[in-house]
Amino acid sequence: MVASTRQEFGSLFSLYLAIGVAVALVVFATLAFALVRYRARPGRVPSTRSEANKLEAGAALLIAAIVAFLLTRTFSTEAREDGSAAQRVRIDVTAFQWGWRFTYPGQGVSVVGNSNRPPTFAVPVDRPVHFALTSSDVIHAFWVPEERFKRDAIPDKTNEFDLEFENPGREEGLCSEFCGLRHSGMHFWVQVLPGESYERWLAAQR
Ligand SMILES: [Cu+2]
Known part of the structure; x- marks a missing residue:
């Protein structure tokens, strides 16, 4: 359909926007928490290096899942549009x-x-x-x-x-x-x- 190209890509954009806003909120909230909770105070020494392997691996997996989801949705929308263009x-x-x-x-x-x-x-x-x-x-x-x-x-x-x-x-x-x-x-x-x-x-x- 001629008109639905606009709708298809419009809803894809809304999906990207919603996920982008959610990710931004998580990042800003974490940053604000760290700034307040761990800010310099009299008598406080800088923390030494520490690792949280499971948490970091979880975060990496979550990011990979989001990327995979968006890629899949993008390519399936593209394929639908190309399909309908071929039927013209x-x-x-x-x-x-x-x-x-x-x-x-x-x-x-x-x-x-x-x-x-x-x-x-x-x-x-x-x-x-x-x-x-x-x-x-x-x-x-x-x-x-x-x-x-x-x-x-x-x-x-x-x-x-x-x-x-x-x-x-x-x-x-x-x-x-x-x-x-x-x-x-x-x-x-x-x-x-x-x-x-x-x-x-x-x-x-x-
Ligand atoms: Cu003429």
Whole structure:
């Protein structure tokens, strides 16, 4: 999920903060205790070297356990995030005068259309879609008003973004950067499909 990346790493940060505060409290309390209890007084001599092997070993073990716990939680959160990123649908978008090409990398599917025949490309509902947007000639702009989303398509540059489409149906897209004579006809359609229909659409395009 696009939004949960924030939550996942947010809760990981809270965990680090809580443990950090607890460790700091123990350290400061021990320090304060030692300063007060063992401070210099008339007639007191400095203590000689002494060891508390069991206590020290216990402290080392406790620290190692905390480190191991945090490492495990960090890497498992990372793995979950990478996993969900791998499940994203990828679509490469190329704008040109005056049309659009939508390519699904690794799927062998590519949809293209121009101002005479605007292209329709499909996305699955409620699944993050990762777009890589560029242009092959002049600056255009990818605009889907229904999603309140607009991004420039710039030659020799790739703009990447994630979108999640919540409502099944057909949404109109257009170029919103004046790019020449037929700019006003540079439309496309986004078909938002439930999971199975999306897979069927993809298979039918091959
Ligand atoms: Cu354009």
